[in-house]
Amino acid sequence: MANTNTGEIMLKMTDIHKAYDDLEVLKGIDIEVRRGEVLAIIGPSGSGKSTLLRCINKLETIDKGSIAIKDKFLVQTKDSEAVYASGKAEREILSSTGMVFQQFNLFPHMTVLENLLEAPMQVKGLKRSEVEPYARELLAKVGLSDRADYYPSQLSGGQQQRVAIARALCMKPDIMLFDEPTSALDPELTGEVLKTMRELAAEHMTMVVVTHEMAFAREAASQVIFMADGNIVEQGEPEAFFAAPKEERTKAFLQNML
Amino acid sequence: MEKLFDIFLLMLDGTQITLEIFFVTLLLSLPLGMMAALGRLSSLKIISRIVEFYIWIMRGTPLMLQLLFVYFALPMIGIRLPDIAAALLAFTLNYAAYFAEIFRAGIQAVPKGQYEAAKTLGMSYPQTMRRIILPQVIRIVLPPVSNETINLVKDTSLVYILAMNDLLRVARTIVQREFDMTPFLFAAIFYLAMTFVLTWGFKKLEAHYGKY
Numbered sequence: 001m002a003n004t005n006t007g008e009i010m011l012k013m014t015d016i017h018k019a020y021d022d023l024e025v026l027k028g029i030d031i032e033v034r035r036g037e038v039l040a041i042i043g044p045s046g047s048g049k050s051t052l053l054r055c056i057n058k059l060e061t062i063d064k065g066s067i068a069i070k071d072k073f074l075v076q077t078k079d080s081e082a083v084y085a086s087g088k089a090e091r092e093i094l095s096s097t098g099m100v101f102q103q104f105n106l107f108p109h110m111t112v113l114e115n116l117l118e119a120p121m122q123v124k125g126l127k128r129s130e131v132e133p134y135a136r137e138l139l140a141k142v143g144l145s146d147r148a149d150y151y152p153s154q155l156s157g158g159q160q161q162r163v164a165i166a167r168a169l170c171m172k173p174d175i176m177l178f179d180e181p182t183s184a185l186d187p188e189l190t191g192e193v194l195k196t197m198r199e200l201a202a203e204h205m206t207m208v209v210v211t212h213e214m215a216f217a218r219e220a221a222s223q224v225i226f227m228a229d230g231n232i233v234e235q236g237e238p239e240a241f242f243a244a245p246k247e248e249r250t251k252a253f254l255q256n257m258l
Numbered sequence: 259m260e261k262l263f264d265i266f267l268l269m270l271d272g273t274q275i276t277l278e279i280f281f282v283t284l285l286l287s288l289p290l291g292m293m294a295a296l297g298r299l300s301s302l303k304i305i306s307r308i309v310e311f312y313i314w315i316m317r318g319t320p321l322m323l324q325l326l327f328v329y330f331a332l333p334m335i336g337i338r339l340p341d342i343a344a345a346l347l348a349f350t351l352n353y354a355a356y357f358a359e360i361f362r363a364g365i366q367a368v369p370k371g372q373y374e375a376a377k378t379l380g381m382s383y384p385q386t387m388r389r390i391i392l393p394q395v396i397r398i399v400l401p402p403v404s405n406e407t408i409n410l411v412k413d414t415s416l417v418y419i420l421a422m423n424d425l426l427r428v429a430r431t432i433v434q435r436e437f438d439m440t441p442f443l444f445a446a447i448f449y450l451a452m453t454f455v456l457t458w459g460f461k462k463l464e465a466h467y468g469k470y
């Protein structure tokens with residue numbers, strides 16, 4: 001599929017292979033995401049979507065292939081061995097990614113505001129006064145200004161997930177990774193989270209989103225990838241992809257989703 | 259009245275031994291228990307196995323037997339410890355094993371997602387442990403640690419078999435000599451007072467760490 005976006009390449013994954021013991025989970029995946037693009041990854045359960053996403057920020061390591069973020073190699077394969085960047089280089093590369101999890105994973109012992117301040121203060125060594133205005137701005141953006149001093153347990157799932165998005169953004173990442181951010185939510189709460197994500201996309205945040213929300217993929221994504229059994233089965237721009245899928249497996253999957 | 263005061267003074271000495279065993283054991287066994295918990299969770303199989311064995315021995319045999327072993331058996335192989343040190347050694351090793359299991363369960367109760375969230379935010383392992391994991395572990399382990407600590411207050415009385423003049427032994431000596439039951443009453447009041455203070459202290463701690 002011709003890619004009309006000519007922006008800077010933010011993420012390039014080449015020939016990614018990954019196995020858990022004998023189970024091959026990723027069988028040679030290639031992905032390219034440019035600045036401001038939203039890549040939606042869809043596919044049946046167990047197809048390797050989460051694994052692929054988690055390889056981008058090294059929550060999982062790959063066996064073979066290469067991953068480059070903004071032209072810097074996180075991992076490269078030399079002599080059939082995957083070699084990772086280390087130390088400061090690794091930290092720098094990884095710091096350009098932020099992640100939002102299905103289960104939110106907020107820090108339960110910290111208030112909403114503290115959740116946002118924690119990493120900028122601990123990791124970047126910033127003073128509270130240097131981060132707090134931005135943190136509050138982000139809370140306003142996700143519509144939770146009035147919840148700054150609440151604990152996560154006092155919030156609804158949708159509110160928690162919006163805090164999690166703000167927390168990731170507070171580190172000023174260049175790429176946001178989402179792993180089924182609405183799957184743990186009651187149906188009536190998915191809307192507010194998707195709305196926040198749409199707004200991010202509209203601001204040209206580069207995003208990789210694993211999702212079961214076909215409507216979101218259709219409207220907000222610039223590229224859609226359909227994965228099955230560790231392979232990319234089909235890939236395209238959402239219009240064409242959803243209107244006229246080419247592969248039988250894609251058709252069957254989409255039929256099931258509707 | 260004067261006699262009561264004499265008894266009270268005599269018992270103060272015993273109280274001192276009891277308090278010493280209690281506080282030193284607590285001070286030593288908590289960090290040792292934490293280390294053992296980390297060892298138990300180590301990815302190095304032998305470390306984990308050795309710690310597992312140690313915990314099994316300590317929890318699988320009576321504390322009384324362990325005290326007697328340290329006190330009577332070690333000297334036979336040439337290790338002669340002062341009385342109080344022998345008692346402290348046995349108490350510390352025993353309580354560290356119980357604390358180790360409490361801490362291990364506490365650490366394992368923190369979801370994996372917490373480590374992952376911290377990692378994706380760029381936090382280092384020590385930062386993650388100190389700022390994210392430990393505060394949650396403390397909240398989880400406070401109730402069982404409180405339990406064990408109160409058990410320790412009462413277990414200190416086991417040293418009477420080592421002929422150490424702790425509170426209970428002093429009380430018994432006076433009772434036998436004077437045919438007067440008041441020392442037992444004093445002892446009971448002392449144990450109750452200590453338990454009361456500890457319960458209150460742990461309640462405060464639980465409130466502090468449990469406000470979320």
Ligand SMILES: Nc1ncnc2c1ncn2[C@@H]1O[C@H](COP(=O)(O)OP(=O)(O)OP(=O)(O)O)[C@@H](O)[C@H]1O
Binds near residue numbers: 023048050052
């Ligand atoms: N830590 C692990 N150890 C062993 N196997 C794993 C592990 N994580 C995932 N797998 C396996 O890898 C395969 C891909 O899992 P993955 O979580 O990437 O799928 P997914 O596409 O995200 O599925 P879902 O839609 O259910 O989230 C599955 O067969 C899964 O059982």
Ligand SMILES: [Mg+2]
Binds near residue numbers: 051179180
């Ligand atoms: Mg998944």
